[in-house]
Amino acid sequence: MATVEALLGGSIARLRAAGSEMPRLDAEVLLAYVLGIDRTGVIAHPESPVGDGAAERFEAAVARREAGEPLAYIREVKEFMALAFASDARALIPRPETERLVELAEDEIARRLLGAPRPAGAPKVRVIDVGTGCGTIAVALAVRLRGRGMLDEVELLATDDAPAALELARENAVGHAVGDRVVIREADLVPAGEPPFDLVLANLPYIATDAIDDLPVAASFEPRHALDGGPDGLAVVRRLVALLPEVLAPGGVALLEIGADQEAGITAVVAELGEGWTCSVELDLAGLPRVARVER
Missing domain, CATH: 3.40.50.150 (Vaccinia Virus protein VP39)
Incomplete structure (x- = not known):
């Protein structure tokens, strides 16, 4: 079973190669989204195990971001004036x-x-x-x-x-x-x-x-x-x-x-x-x- 740290390490390199300006932030936000937790939880617990299902969903999300799709569309939410707005295509x-x-x-x-x-x-x-x-x-x-x-x-x-x-x-x-x-x-x-x-x-x-x-x-x-x-x-x-x-x-x-x-x-x-x-x-x-x- 992969850990948070392992999943982030591989995805950050991929996103950087794809041209992301903030690959670490993108990866942390996507993993937090998949796990249903705050980004601080991802940062604070790099040793935490990630189940196979969540890891697969994270892989799919990273692939979408690699292709250039905006984070807001992947997460289906965008913050605006401290409010969370549903966001999609x-x-x-x-x-x-x-x-x-x-x-x-x-x-x-x-x-x-x-x-x-x-x-x-x-x-x-x-x-x-x-x-x-x-x-x-x-x-x-x-x-x-x-x-x-x-x-x-x-x-x-x-x-x-x-x-x-x-x-x-x-x-x-x-x-x-x-x-x-x-x-x-x-x-x-x-x-x-x-x-x-x-x-x-x-x-x-x-x-x-x-x-x-x-x-x-x-x-x-x-x-x-x-x-x-x-x-x-x-x-x-x-x-x-x-x-x-x-x-x-x-x-x-x-x-x-x-x-x-x-x-x-x-x-x-x-x-x-x-x-x-x-x-x-x-x-x-x-x-x-x-x-x-x-x-x-």
Whole structure:
């Protein structure tokens, strides 16, 4: 019967040869996943025996990682804002960069709800997450608002044009006990007939088509349509921006995730809306342009 140490030793060498940037971490995470324990348990007990069944499952997981498949898809989970999201090939894997968008959305809602006394019967803050994918933005935002006692004053709608992604989003909403607080609907961007929104959030595809094949191999396992932003990376974002005059309420704000090289591009797109519209760009934790704030 193999030990933890023996299994890790062989797999680390294989993953390093396959081009993994963090082969030891990958191996430890995968073994912990197979054994159903925390990674610290793997590190602390290298002498522990591993049953044949678990060893076979670990071998299969390592082979998938060798082929470039993302850890999130192998483990079927990805952590985002300290929450565990179900993750598989139905939707893009949540990225840490997107956490900045959720933080800004939470701040904007708090400003509206807590900045001044609200009269009794005041309408709820209407929020839409366009292109929700696995529901990361809408669900994480709902959980954070619930923790601050603000969720009852907010209406949250999440949309996507991929039915499979919406299934995953619903699973995540239910898993985090906000399934009855986030309305999830199939739509091409914004559903027709919806009243205007106070806050429009979107992490839409923003990779230029020609650049997709140059991404790390892990990206090839993700839905291409969730990455492909057209010739300049802003084709889908441009379509949403064009809708803002009709879907954004007076005084409303749109927060749109962009690529680090797209600050000038999104500014030009917003300028096409005409006089009165402004665009500013917030940086992520790495100091790179990440979230465009659009308003009038």
